[in-house]
Amino acid sequence: MSKEKIKSIQIEAEAAIENSKTSQELYDQKVKFLGKQGALSLLMREMGKLPKEERPAFGKLVNEAKSQVEAVYQKKEALLNEQEMASQLAKEQLDLSLPGVGARVGSRHPVDIVSKEIVDILARIGYSVRSGPLIEKDRYNFEALNIPADHPARDMQDTFYIDEDHVLRTQTSPIQIHALEREHLPLRILAPGSVFRCDADISHSPNFHQIEGMLVDRKVSMADLKGTISYFVEAFFGKGLKTRFRPSFFPFTEPSAEVDCSCFICKGKGCRMCGHSGWVEIGGCGLVNPKVFENCNIDPKKWQGFAFGFGIERMAIIKYGVSDIRLFSENDSRFLEQFQS
Secondary structure (H helix, E strand, O other): OOHHHHHHHHHHHHHHHHOOOOHHHHHHHHHHHHOOOOHHHHHHHHHHHOOHHHHHHHHHHHHHHHHHHHHHHHHHHHHHHHHHHHHHHHHOOOOOOOOOOOOOOOOOOHHHHHHHHHHHHHHOOOOEEOOOOOEEEHHHHOHHHOOOOOOHHHHHOOOOEOOOOEEEOOOOHHHHHHHHHHOOOOEEEEEEEEEEOOOOEOOEOOEEEEEEEEEEEOOOOHHHHHHHHHHHHHHHHOOOOOEEEEEEEEOOEEEEEEEEEEOOOOOOOOOOOOOOOOEEEEEEEEEEOHHHHHHOOOOOOOOEEEEEEEEHHHHHHHHHOOOOOOHHHHOOHHHHHHHOO
16 A cells, blocks of 8 residues: 555545534544544554565554544644533523522531520529530549449449549539639539430430539528529529429438429429429439538538539420430431421
């Protein structure tokens, strides 16, 4: 096959490429001349018919022709892409009057809502927030709270132990011990946060939230405690609700009591929420045990105090009528969206 034949096919290919009006036409010409069955590719099959001494020169000529045709193709492809993009942009317009795609807004968690509401209510009467570590020394979680190693009260709390001296805190009471050791008296503090216990069912979770309050002053009585609780119950659940104390036991308070309030749904008449008793249990409380003061090097003859605590999930369950505590940790957006005002 002559050099002129190769050149002729090259000129034909370049002309066909240059005359292509669209990307599809251009692609068709590429297949026709540069594809596996294209005219230039088929020339290489003719090499077998040539004498050995002519094959290198022939192969070189065909490859040079293919390279030049490919260069013309790439240049034409870039030009057509630019022209087609410009044409598309000229035809299309952005309609600024169309509404945008709505962005989904997150929801505040009911535990956070209730925690903030409790803090806001008690802040009105002088309480301020303290925080502490989630991993506590045994002394702060148990010993200083009058719960020594052999105390039966340890059986009341299924504890996650990190090692012999550290635990995941089972209550936020250790924050109160830190405050008693570090701060000047008198004190009015709140200790909200996560706590951990080995327990899980529809009414218990291994990780839940508490908020505990403590007041320490020169003269403190159960009457002061009940007045504080009564004020809080009316502010949180609504006016006209009653509170009552039932004797109980906590090693860090003496005397101790469970706190009930009249059901805010039926107003004490009896309903499904309160088990038809007219009362709903909301937490525990009591006067600070003198041994707790002694463990913090505070003279219990000069200072007295009271403490109280609520489970935040429990308060949310009571207030919103939630049936399963596990809903709070599942992060189902359909559940969370119900609590937005």
